[in-house]
Amino acid sequence: MARTRPRIAQRVEALPPSGIRRFFELVEKMPEAISLGIGEPDFVTPWRVREAGIYSLERGHTHYTPNRGIRPLLEELAHYLERRFGVSYDPASELMITVGGSEAIDIALRAVLEPGDGVLIPQPCFVSYLPCAILAGGQAIPVCTSVENQFQVQVEELARACDKGARVLLISYPSNPTGAIMPRKGMEALVRFAEERDLLVMSDEIYAELTYDGGHVSAASVPGGRERTILVGGFSKAWAMTGWRLGFAAGPAEIVSAMVKVHSYALMCSPTTAQEAAIEALRGCDDDVAQMRREYNQRRRVVVNRLNAMGLTCFEPKGAFYAFPSIGNTGLTSEEFAQRLLEEEKVAVVPGTAFGECGEGFVRCSYATSMPLIEEAMARMARFVARAGG
Amino acid sequence: MEEILQLLTEDARLTAAQIAERVGRPAAEVQELIVKLEKDKVIRRYKTVVDWERAGVEHVFGFIEVRCAPQRGVGFDAVAERIMEFPEVHSLYLMSGAYDFLVVVQGKTMKEIAYFVAEKLAPLDHVVGTATHFVLRRYKVDGDIMVDRAEVKRLPVTP
Numbered sequence: 335m336a337r338t339r340p341r342i343a344q345r346v347e348a349l350p351p352s353g354i355r356r357f358f359e360l361v362e363k364m365p366e367a368i369s370l371g372i373g374e375p376d377f378v379t380p381w382r383v384r385e386a387g388i389y390s391l392e393r394g395h396t397h398y399t400p401n402r403g404i405r406p407l408l409e410e411l412a413h414y415l416e417r418r419f420g421v422s423y424d425p426a427s428e429l430m431i432t433v434g435g436s437e438a439i440d441i442a443l444r445a446v447l448e449p450g451d452g453v454l455i456p457q458p459c460f461v462s463y464l465p466c467a468i469l470a471g472g473q474a475i476p477v478c479t480s481v482e483n484q485f486q487v488q489v490e491e492l493a494r495a496c497d498k499g500a501r502v503l504l505i506s507y508p509s510n511p512t513g514a515i516m517p518r519k520g521m522e523a524l525v526r527f528a529e530e531r532d533l534l535v536m537s538d539e540i541y542a543e544l545t546y547d548g549g550h551v552s553a554a555s556v557p558g559g560r561e562r563t564i565l566v567g568g569f570s571k572a573w574a575m576t577g578w579r580l581g582f583a584a585g586p587a588e589i590v591s592a593m594v595k596v597h598s599y600a601l602m603c604s605p606t607t608a609q610e611a612a613i614e615a616l617r618g619c620d621d622d623v624a625q626m627r628r629e630y631n632q633r634r635r636v637v638v639n640r641l642n643a644m645g646l647t648c649f650e651p652k653g654a655f656y657a658f659p660s661i662g663n664t665g666l667t668s669e670e671f672a673q674r675l676l677e678e679e680k681v682a683v684v685p686g687t688a689f690g691e692c693g694e695g696f697v698r699c700s701y702a703t704s705m706p707l708i709e710e711a712m713a714r715m716a717r718f719v720a721r722a723g724g
Numbered sequence: 725m726e727e728i729l730q731l732l733t734e735d736a737r738l739t740a741a742q743i744a745e746r747v748g749r750p751a752a753e754v755q756e757l758i759v760k761l762e763k764d765k766v767i768r769r770y771k772t773v774v775d776w777e778r779a780g781v782e783h784v785f786g787f788i789e790v791r792c793a794p795q796r797g798v799g800f801d802a803v804a805e806r807i808m809e810f811p812e813v814h815s816l817y818l819m820s821g822a823y824d825f826l827v828v829v830q831g832k833t834m835k836e837i838a839y840f841v842a843e844k845l846a847p848l849d850h851v852v853g854t855a856t857h858f859v860l861r862r863y864k865v866d867g868d869i870m871v872d873r874a875e876v877k878r879l880p881v882t883p
Binding site: 352354357358361365367369371372373374376378414460461462470510628632633634636639683684705 | 727731746747748769876878879880881882883
């Protein structure tokens with residue numbers, strides 16, 4: 335029978351292909367390359383957490399859990415958010431456990447957007463935000479941030495982009511890919527802006543534990559923030575638990591309940607083993623996290639130092655584990671730079687354009703890799719830049 | 725200072741310049757601090773972690789429990805002084821519990837260690853008993869895991 339209509343939904347067909355994916359395929363064919371393109375910790379999950387996961391399996395805890403998450407983890411999460419973010423949440427109604435921070439972003443948008451609602455998305459940003467907004471029926475409104483403002487989105491930039499249809503402001507500090515953080519004053523201004531325009535704030539704070547110059551400021555912790563913020567976090571980065579797929583959301587009971595509804599139909603619950611192991615992550619791993627943070631910080635200083643020395647101006651990233659140097663003075667586009675660096679020196683970085691159009695002129699270098707590899711990669715990169723005319 | 729010491733315990737060959745870059749301080753300042761730490765004997769010396777088994781060099785380690793009867797005017801320190809000077813003694817600890825000293829002895833053969841215990845350790849004044857345990861395999865030594873594991877792989881590029 336002749337096919338009468340395309341099998342793939344138009345909104346999926348129309349999604350732009352991931353800039354990361356294309357690059358992944360190139361790097362995959364070059365196993366000897368040093369990759370600074372990896373968005374996950376090189377550390378293995380702390381042993382005490384893995385051991386708790388093993389113990390959970392040994393006891394045969396292999397069944398579904400309540401949709402929202404297991405109670406001891408929710409309670410531990412409430413203590414943690416109070417201790418580290420300075421915000422208190424009711425574990426029974428204002429918190430939920432998700433399959434990674436990614437799921438929290440997806441279901442939050444699905445829970446709150448009406449068709450055509452606008453989502454303000456400061457860029458460069460994590461690759462999922464824009465597609466998730468579109469898949470949830472919303473309209474993505476990219477907002478360019480600039481290195482002159484340390485990639486901290488400015489209220490004026492938002493005001494220019496924001497129209498009547500805007501419903502959500504989706505921010506993420508510390509930022510992947512720029513390493514930018516948002517200081518308290520800036521966060522207060524963003525929340526005030528959201529209040530004025532009656533926007534919900536979706537704040538992806540997955541890198542909250544990885545800041546290197548003072549603590550993290552949560553959108554939920556500033557005046558007026560708590561009642562309009564959906565706070566998203568997870569265990570992947572600070573606890574090096576990417577493969578466990580475990581995140582969380584915190585916010586007003588009404589919204590979190592709606593998210594739990596979506597989650598219950600789509601996924602039922604988050605992995606049981608991961609939930610039980612995560613209790614140990616929150617209870618007993620402050621020292622492990624501090625040790626990883628210390629190592630990232632050492633690598634950060636080396637990477638930023640070397641990038642600037644080779645002539646790639648790099649603003650100081652104060653969070654996450656990425657440096658986002660400008661490659662402007664090589665005269666190459668981000669794509670050309672990344673491709674040639676890979677081919678000529680076998681070092682993989684991610685073109686800034688993978689994170690939004692305004693990432694042009696930049697590349698993302700992840701320092702979630704061992705120091706000897708970082709030093710070798712920086713030496714090769716310096717050689718390349720010297721040749722390419724940095 | 726703690727961060728610098730920690731870096732050196734992980735890799736004693738790091739130069740002051742490398743350490744300075746990692747901790748974000750001037751190289752001259754770090755150099756000066758290291759010299760001071762050496763002078764104050766906070767840094768006692770720099771050494772290498774060797775996997776003797778892999779090197780093909782025979783080494784036997786014995787853990788020897790030593791019970792003492794210290795007499796008036798002769799404390800544990802005096803007994804320790806007698807024990808620790810022997811080059812065979814790798815480590816020496818005063819312990820709480822069922823015995824007094826734990827002596828870690830390194831030798832080429834079990835016989836060598838047995839000889840050391842019988843001839844040098846047991847006959848010491850104030851030593852009333854010993855129990856020798858030989859090490860069969862070293863899994864983790866001073867924080868270093870001595871067993872090879874498969875390398876953990878990650879995807880080469882991820883968002």
